[in-house]
Amino acid sequence: MEQTRELLINMGPQHPSTHGVLRVLVKLDGETITWAEPDIGYLHRCFEKLSESKTYTQVIPYTDRTDYLSAITNEHAFCLAVEKLMGIEVPERAEYIRVMMAELQRICSHLLGLGAMALDLGAVTGFLYAWRDREKIYSLFERITGGRMLYNYLRIGGVRNDLPEGIIGTPKDGRDKADKTIWGFINYFESYVLPEWDDLLTNNRIFQWRTQGVAPLPSEVAIAYGASGPVLRASGVKWDLRKNVPYSIYDRFEFDIPVGKENGDCFDRWVVRVEEMRQSARIVKQALQWLAENPGDYIAPKLPRVLKPPKGEVYIRYEGSRGEVGVHLVSDGSANPYKVKWRSPCFTHLQLLPVLAPGHKLADMIAIIGSIDIVLGEVDR
Amino acid sequence: MSLADLWAQHWFRAFVTGSLVLVFALGNFYITLWLERKESAWIQNRLGPMRAGPQGLLQVLADLFKLLQKEDIVPRNVDRILFLIAPFIAHIPALLIFLVVPFGPNMVVADYDIGIIMIAAVTSYAVIATFIAGWGSNNKYSLLGAMRGAAQMISYEVTLVMSVIGVVMMAGSLKLSDIVLAQAERGVLGWYLFPQFIGFIVYLIASLAELNRAPFDLMEAESELVAGYHTEYSGFRFAIFLLVEYVHMIAWSAIAATLFLGGWVGPTPADIPVIGPKLFGWMTGPVWDNVWGFFWFLFKTYLLIFILIWIRWTFPRVRIDQLMDLGWKFLLPVSLFNIFLTGVMKYGWNVLAESGSPLRWIFWLWR
Amino acid sequence: MPYSYVYLPIFALLAVANTAIMIGIPKYLLAPRNPFHGEKLETYECGELPFDDALVNFNIRYYVFALTFFVFDMEAIFLYPWSIVFQELGLFGLAEMFLFLAVLGLGLLYAYKKRVLHWV
Amino acid sequence: MTAQYLSFGALALVTLWSAYKVVTARLITHAALWMALSFTSVSGIFLMLQQEFIAALQVLIYAGAITTMIIFAIMLSSIREIRVEPQEKRSIGQRIRASGLLAVVVGLVFAAFMTYVYYVSEIPKEAVPDAGLLTVRQVGATLFTRFTVPFEVASILLLLAMIGAIILTAKETE
Secondary structure (H helix, E strand, O other): OOOOOOOOEEEEEOOOOOOOOOOOEEEOOOOOEEEEEEEOOOOOHHHHHHHOOOOOHHHHHHHOOOOOHHHHHEEEHHHHHHHHHHOOOOOHHHHHHHHHHHHHHHHHHHHHHHHHHHOOOOOOHHHHHHHHHHHHHHHHHHHOOOOOOOOOOEEOOOEOOOOOOOOOOOOOHHHOOOOHHHHHHHHOOOOHHHHHHHHHHHHOOHHHHOOOHOOOOHHHHHHOOOHHHHHHHHHHOOOHHHHHHOOOOOHHHHOOOOOOHHHHHHHHHHHHHHHHHHHHHHHHHHHHHHHHHHHOOOOOOOOOOOOOOHHHHHEEEEEOOOOOEEEEEEEEOOOOOEEEEEOHHHHHHHHHHHHHOOOOOOHHHHHHHHHHHOOOOHHOO | OOHHHHHHHHHHHHHHHHHHHHHHHHHHHHHHHHHHHHHHHHHHOOOOOOOOOOOHHHHHHHHHHHHHHOOOOOOOOOOOHHHHHHHHHHHHHHHHHOOOOOOOOOOOOOOOOOHHHHHHHHHHHHHHHHHHHHHHHOOOHHHHHHHHHHHHHHHHHHHHHHHHHHHHHHHHHOOOHHHHHHHHOOOOOHOOOOOHHHHHHHHHHHHHHHHHOOOOHHHHHHHHOOOHHHHOOOHHHHHHHHHHHHHHHHHHHHHHHHHOOOOOOOHHHHHHHHHHHHHOOOOHHHHHHHHHHHHHHHHHHHHHHHHHHHHHHHOOOHHHHHHHHHHHHHHHHHHHHHHHHHHHHHHHHHHHHHHHHHHHHHHHHHO | HHHHHHHHHHHHHHHHHHHHHHHHHHHHHHHHOOOOOHHHHHHOOOOOOOOOOOOOOOOOOOHHHHHHHHHHHHHHHHHHHHHHHHHHHOHHHHHHHHHHHHHHHHHHHHHHHOOOOOOO | OOHHHHHHHHHHHHHHHHHHHHHHOOOOOHHHHHHHHHHHHHHHHHHHOOOHHHHHHHHHHHHHHHHHHHHHHHHHHHHHHOOOOOOOOOHHHHHHHOOOOHHHHHHHHHHHHHHHHHOOOOOOOOOOOOOOOOOHHHHHHHHHOOOOOHHHHHHHHHHHHHHHHHHHHHHHHH
């Protein structure tokens, strides 16, 4: 009998479940993956090089477009870097608004990531439920920032505008006001959406079959590969930059860091993300309380039109939705940054693919890609 | 030759009934497709198609018309013959199944004694069609889809057959109309759904797998295999596969309704106590019996179709090895157990029925 | 009545005719025909040009499924006649079939123990 | 009666032609499908003999299970070509051998021999008029009373077939 020959197939760039334009070369024996290698670069847009010819303020909209599903956190990271370089004091109200926006954005991003993973596993309805709730966040964001996906809302030193009248709402707002007030959304999210996710997917037997025990990632491997964010935490490492290396005003908030098992599998990565949404909702509630108690209109300091930071360099570690976003900013004292280096968590996580995939089935491949939740815009930048 | 003489000819009758069945299949394909969209929309908090016609009723027509205008592409590297004949072979079993399905008391096209075996036999061509569509496409995804499809369909065919055996044991006949009549004698609560509950559940799961519908739609899993075995098909060649899929769904639901839910048996307005015979007494006779029979048959079939769609839009997809494990290691033993149980219970009733012993009520359900 | 089986070929014929009409009418009347012999006629490989042949030989494990299916299909054939007459056969018929099922169940158990009914 | 003869003739022709194609088809997948067609038309002949149960079994086992098994076997083999390369010119002797003329001649001789055997044998030449319909019920009634032992032996045979397959594959995958 002749030996089995391996089948080399292309997953992507035009494949329904590669979350953008990713190409993965996969070798199959039967349906078992023996080798996998991601091939990236289809979305390269020269973000880092482009930034060198822009002023500092002009870079902010470009940061939106790296991880386009989590725009606020990117803006936040970049603004923090410039503020640290120039030593700018951010008004307290602006800090609260920033944190609230970033956490809402985290919920929004996780919703899409989890929904897309559910879609890849065949649960179309879960995806559309995620879409429905994300829509509510988007309409809130639209009222606050004017944009739905790419906001350009944060400014160096603060935010562009204050929250519009009445958007905070009251803690009594419920489902009927979910897309009108932030309180309404948070209450709706905690009382309705999260239990629904548990019922529909997390506790679903088929879903557990598909994810439990798939692609376990030992914590030491995760650390060795530089994983961060939910992927690292799902492997049982309690590491969250918001707690471990606090930035902005995160030390004022109360929240937990959800962690998974020692050998975090796809299910752990799922559960950690769901839990993170809960914790984000907690942070948003605290921020809302503060914002309601401390009205004011000082949201950005007066800064010169053209920013010229002193010579020097700075590195900011920021807990983005998908992991550690790093901004390395070098200034030569001119109006344009000398160098912007963007550390992308997705890029790092994508390297895990050849480690996680072999030995699993072809169908697990998409579960793995879904569970490490990559955004190709950020991988390729 | 008069029309009556012509009607006596089997070939003529076959053409007429065949055309009617084809119209029935196409019409229900249309309705089921629309129902699938509306029901999925309902489940997912959407409206679904709304623009074309009232409640989007014409949307399916619009989509079909769009497919009509697609260029018929036959890729260069395919095995032309296999690629071209696959849709034809796929369509044949979808229509042949309806031969033995009783639509009403006197509405069976050809009431063969071997009804159920014929269905099982005809279904084997569906496996071949799937396989040659995938193999002929010379595409890696299609090939994987075809491999999965062939393995999945043969595995669940066994389970499907085994789950039906219990019903045959109860009715003592393979003829579908006999099975319906046997249920009619037992009254509404005597439908085989109750004594054959295990068989019914196994049948439902296995027919989902046989139909390649989510959560078992592995051979066309769009997030894994793009479109599986019909990735390379375009235009109306693709539409034929879609048609066949839905016609199969209608057919399997119709068979389930016949075997487990009493087929066309159901109350008519004349059965309403007191006022029924007075007000609706004229609604009797062979024609009205067929009308009501057809109504109940369609009602039960659509109930099952509704459930199949509901399942599809609720669950994630299982993995191929889990599917195989489920089929061989769980469903097959369970259906074998069902045969065992039915045998023992039926035998017990046969022995004890006349004895008057109180023990006989244990076996009553299997009477 | 041998003629009553004329339904089978005629139904099959109608299915084929329906397919032919549904494919043929759009192909020759409505659809554009633009035989552009370029990459359009390549098979789909996620937007890359196809490489390597798709038709490789598969793992032998798949063959067990076909064989097990064959064995149980045979069993089903014995079950059909039995299920009709078992009431008349009484206890003897019952025992007969259960012995048969038990023997084949052994085969399934063996396959289960050897872990061959596992998709790879 | 002519319709019957005509349809029998058609079925017989399809059976023979597809059987011939099974041997001569260049692509092994096509051969498998020709075989399925051959089995199908044989079941048609069974139907003409009024044996519906046998006909259904013919389709179920041969056109269904056996063909699927052969398809799976093809998947294991290394034959992958899908297109046939145009052939180079060959000599007459090669052509005769390739065209299967020899096979046709041998087949005809065999058919003639069988016809002779049929004529001289004791078997009644006409079909038994009252053979009647072999119903599934009759099959069951006979099989489970008179042929109990062969029936149980069949289960052992099937068991052995399964165990054999398992051992073979287990060896192969080690």
